[in-house]
Amino acid sequence: MELVFVFLIFGLLGVVLLSMNALLGPKKTNPDKEKPFECGSPYLQNEIKPFPIKFSLVAFVFLLFDIEVVFFFPWALIFKEMRGPALVIMLAYGAVLAAGFIYAWKKGAFEWD
Amino acid sequence: MTNTGFVFDVLIPVGKIVAVILYPMLMTIVMIWLERRVVALMQKRLGPNRVGFQGILQPFADAFKLFLKEDIMQDQADPLLFKVAPVLVMFSSLLAFCFVPLGEPIRIGTYQLTLWIAQSPVGLLLVLGLSSISVFGVIFGGWASNSKYPLMGALRSVVQILSYEIPIGLTVLSVVFFARSIDLVEIVNHQSQAKIWFGFMLPVSFVVFWISAIAETNRAPFDLPEAESELVAGYHTEYSGMKFAFFYIAEYAHMVLVSSLVVIMFFGGWLAPFPNVPAFAFLKVIPGFVWYLVKIMFFLYLYVWIRATLPRYRFDELIRLAWKWLIPLALLNFLVVALIRYIL
Numbered sequence: 121m122e123l124v125f126v127f128l129i130f131g132l133l134g135v136v137l138l139s140m141n142a143l144l145g146p147k148k149t150n151p152d153k154e155k156p157f158e159c160g161s162p163y164l165q166n167e168i169k170p171f172p173i174k175f176s177l178v179a180f181v182f183l184l185f186d187i188e189v190v191f192f193f194p195w196a197l198i199f200k201e202m203r204g205p206a207l208v209i210m211l212a213y214g215a216v217l218a219a220g221f222i223y224a225w226k227k228g229a230f231e232w233d
Numbered sequence: 234m235t236n237t238g239f240v241f242d243v244l245i246p247v248g249k250i251v252a253v254i255l256y257p258m259l260m261t262i263v264m265i266w267l268e269r270r271v272v273a274l275m276q277k278r279l280g281p282n283r284v285g286f287q288g289i290l291q292p293f294a295d296a297f298k299l300f301l302k303e304d305i306m307q308d309q310a311d312p313l314l315f316k317v318a319p320v321l322v323m324f325s326s327l328l329a330f331c332f333v334p335l336g337e338p339i340r341i342g343t344y345q346l347t348l349w350i351a352q353s354p355v356g357l358l359l360v361l362g363l364s365s366i367s368v369f370g371v372i373f374g375g376w377a378s379n380s381k382y383p384l385m386g387a388l389r390s391v392v393q394i395l396s397y398e399i400p401i402g403l404t405v406l407s408v409v410f411f412a413r414s415i416d417l418v419e420i421v422n423h424q425s426q427a428k429i430w431f432g433f434m435l436p437v438s439f440v441v442f443w444i445s446a447i448a449e450t451n452r453a454p455f456d457l458p459e460a461e462s463e464l465v466a467g468y469h470t471e472y473s474g475m476k477f478a479f480f481y482i483a484e485y486a487h488m489v490l491v492s493s494l495v496v497i498m499f500f501g502g503w504l505a506p507f508p509n510v511p512a513f514a515f516l517k518v519i520p521g522f523v524w525y526l527v528k529i530m531f532f533l534y535l536y537v538w539i540r541a542t543l544p545r546y547r548f549d550e551l552i553r554l555a556w557k558w559l560i561p562l563a564l565l566n567f568l569v570v571a572l573i574r575y576i577l
Binding site: 123125126129130133134137138140141142144145146147148153154155156157159173174175178179181182185186189192193196197199200207210214218221225229230231232 | 415465552
């Protein structure tokens with residue numbers, strides 16, 4: 121019930137706020153106004169050409185770590201009841217990830233070049 | 234009979250939702266004023282002091298000006314993504330506020346007025362998840378603009394948020410160890426019973442979380458995605474009018490959200506300070522909501538203070554700080570906390 125209200129009110133607010141500019145703002149079209157921003161000079165390139173993305177390896181290492189963190193949450197809630205085995209299992213799991221982390225570090229995943 | 238049912242089932246929830254929308258927006262307005270004025274005074278300038286008392290009406294004037302602006306979309310932009318992006322950024326951060334408890338429940342007769350819209354058993358994960366959705370808005374905005382500065386700002390933002398998400402997750406875990414719950418209300422209740430705030434038990438977690446949170450909200454000294462001296466305005470360069478305002482409000486709402494999380498997880502949420510000193514028991518007279526606001530204002534002031542003090546990081550230094558310092562530190566801290574918790 122409350123969730124329905126949340127979406128109704130948020131949606132209404134969004135429509136009202138976003139239509140403000142169309143209702144109140146000026147409408148003066150100008151071909152120069154609709155060019156991409158280039159500090160006032162003529163735009164230099166018409167499309168975005170492929171370019172190297174630094175730190176793309178970080179995204180892969182992030183996937184591993186984010187899944188690790190997700191697994192840790194339920195474990196952190198119940199490991200007191202599970203006593204010994206829980207800690208050993210998680211330490212083994214963490215050790216594998218730590219090895220991967222060190223490997224990525226040595227491979228230079230966290231360097232600019 | 235039906236009348237009171239209407240009040241409790243419809244009016245109070247709707248009122249709370251309106252309050253949850255107004256609260257981040259009012260905080261945004263206060264923050265814009267505080268930031269401009271405090272940074273100006275720290276730099277021996279005056280800052281806005283003309284409109285209203287001490288310039289407090291300046292952000293209202295700025296907001297109203299944005300209503301009256303023309304909505305420009307450059308001709309090569311992707312129209313759908315360009316329009317979706319600001320909405321996604323704004324509403325993911327507003328939605329997260331539904332789960333943030335602002336104070337202890339107030340009893341009115343038999344009815345209990347809770348100062349949160351929804352209490353979820355996984356509230357902490359929900360808030361973190363919802364606040365991470367805003368990165369999609371940043372990517373969409375940067376990509377759909379089809380212009381080089383927004384695209385580079387968006388790419389920087391992606392790598393930055395990916396890097397700093399992990400220390401946040403790992404430090405939140407150490408709080409979960411002690412609270413044994415991911416319910417935000419339960420975490421505060423646990424600190425109330427334990428009579429100590431987690432920030433004093435887990436100082437390393439708090440510091441790592443706070444540094445990562447500044448990076449997550451794209452604030453100085455980690456404001457690389459919108460570094461004005463390099464990328465004009467970063468991912469919202471091509472936006473104008475209310476769409477720009479959405480990005481702007483979302484950034485400040487995000488700061489308020491992160492400060493709320495810090496206060497709730499590490500500094501006892503709405504609890505009065507010095508719970509174990511009998512001489513300070515009179516502080517409990519002040520309602521919890523006020524304590525919460527005072528604590529939150531401290532952290533928002535800290536944001537401004539840090540911005541005025543520290544120069545901006547270089548991008549590779551930023552990534553190196555996350556992966557070579559914060560993540561190993563967070564992992565080590567996590568291990569130590571787990572072992573301590575195991576022995577206790």
